[in-house]
Amino acid sequence: MTSDKGIFIQNIYYMLSYAFQILKQEDYKHVAGEKFDKIHDLFAAILEKGVARQVKQGLYREYVPMQEDLSVMRGKLSINETLRLQVQREQKLSCEFDEFSEDNIYNQILKVTIYRLISVDGVAAERRQALKKLIVFFGNVKLIHSDHIAWNRLIYQRNNRNYELLLNICYLVLNGLLQTTEDGNYKLISFSDEHMERLYEKFILEYYKQHHPELSPEAPVIDWNHTEMPDPNMIQFLPRMKTDIVLQKGDKKLIIDAKYYGQAMIKNYNKETLRSAHLYQIFAYVKNMDTKNTGNVSGLLLYAKTEDEMFPDGQPFIISGNSIGARTLDLNQEFKNISNQLDSIANDYFLK
Structure with missing residues (x-):
């Protein structure tokens, strides 16, 4: 065993x-x-x-900036350093150049x-x-x-x-x-780390690409659903909505936001709650992708479970007509169970 x-x-x-x-x-x-x-x-x-x-x-190999004192000119001359060499009576030139180096x-x-x-x-x-x-x-x-x-x-x-x-x-x-x-x-280790989060989200996306190609897994950028043509000088200040994973079958879509955090829940007035910033983020993704307000776009916060933390893995909420949920993916168990959890997410949203 x-x-x-x-x-x-x-x-x-x-x-x-x-x-x-x-x-x-x-x-x-x-x-x-x-x-x-x-x-x-x-x-x-x-x-x-x-x-x-x-x-x-x-x-x-790549070009790396170098500076050397040479007998012949190479690259660009460093005037100050060359003058210093002349004061020291050294018959050399201080040269700055790029070298193709390992x-x-x-x-x-x-x-x-x-x-x-x-x-x-x-x-x-x-x-x-x-x-x-x-x-x-x-x-x-x-x-x-x-x-x-x-x-x-x-x-x-x-x-x-x-x-x-x-x-x-x-x-x-x-x-x-x-x-x-x-x-x-x-x-x-149980703390938020950008590098580990990228690995975590990349793993989930590639898992769905290999095992559920029928759901067309991708990680698109969502455009802001503005009702009027904005001032082009202002639109650049809106944050870029780059998704982690989007699954689609027919007219139904599921946006998965992969979160690698030591603790998914936080204390708020002595009560355990989801992180508000994460909830606002997934809600913005869903509402801006569901441009016609059909309710066919759902959102899921998928936290890596790295601690023995109580988490309400239950039914998603219906917020403003769209399904918004949160789950944990336990990484400290046999991989077949991790695989079963990812499969069940797809089945729950697309085989109902």
Whole structure:
């Protein structure tokens, strides 16, 4: 029988494999077939395969700003620094230029994470040795401090798309978003985190794309349902309504807003209530998508259940003619139960 610890680790892998289709490619099949007792051993296994593949293809390079004192002119001359060199009687020019280099933030994050995993007790000895062999290929990459990484500034494009999964793994390792309970099992750490929320919503969207394509899952932007043509200079100040998941069958639509929060409920005058900002948000999405007020557009707040929290998973409310509900998705159980919960959401809304 699979242990609670093993179940949790498998769930993390399943979530990642839905969110990042690259995990279903040949290189990672060996990882999918293994059983892991330590979460960092799973992360090390994924990085080992992914980084080895990237090394074969060549580490990602980009133009990095450099400044060097050179004997010949290169790039742009730094006047002040060159004058300083002249005062010191050094016959050199201070030059600023861009160099096509592998010493960029993407490879720097990989390097510091590999070093971190090499020193973690939970990583198997053979995996640690494989990572040590890979670190040799990062000789021209600086070892940075993990606290200085600006995660929200990372941009993925065609040339570095394979890095997206790897750096998401690095984020989980470096930011300790997985903590151990008193009995030695794992759970997702219980605080709001933008990075984890993106992974959570991406997993749900991809799950529905794979298992319920008949519901045309997508994540569209909803236009504001204004009755008059607004001043074009004013419309830009309205917030962008980017949905997480929208399911549709016939003329019925369900907007799912995925929320990764430690606690879905808050105390309000000594009473447990849903977060008002979340309720206002899903209501705005629903009413602006249901432009003809048919009542065929519904909304659902789907919270990741990361704590043993009492939550009123009941019938949705009918607000201004539209169904608005809230549920939790328990991530600390066998994945087939997580799958059953997601299936039941689709069935409840479209098979009534």
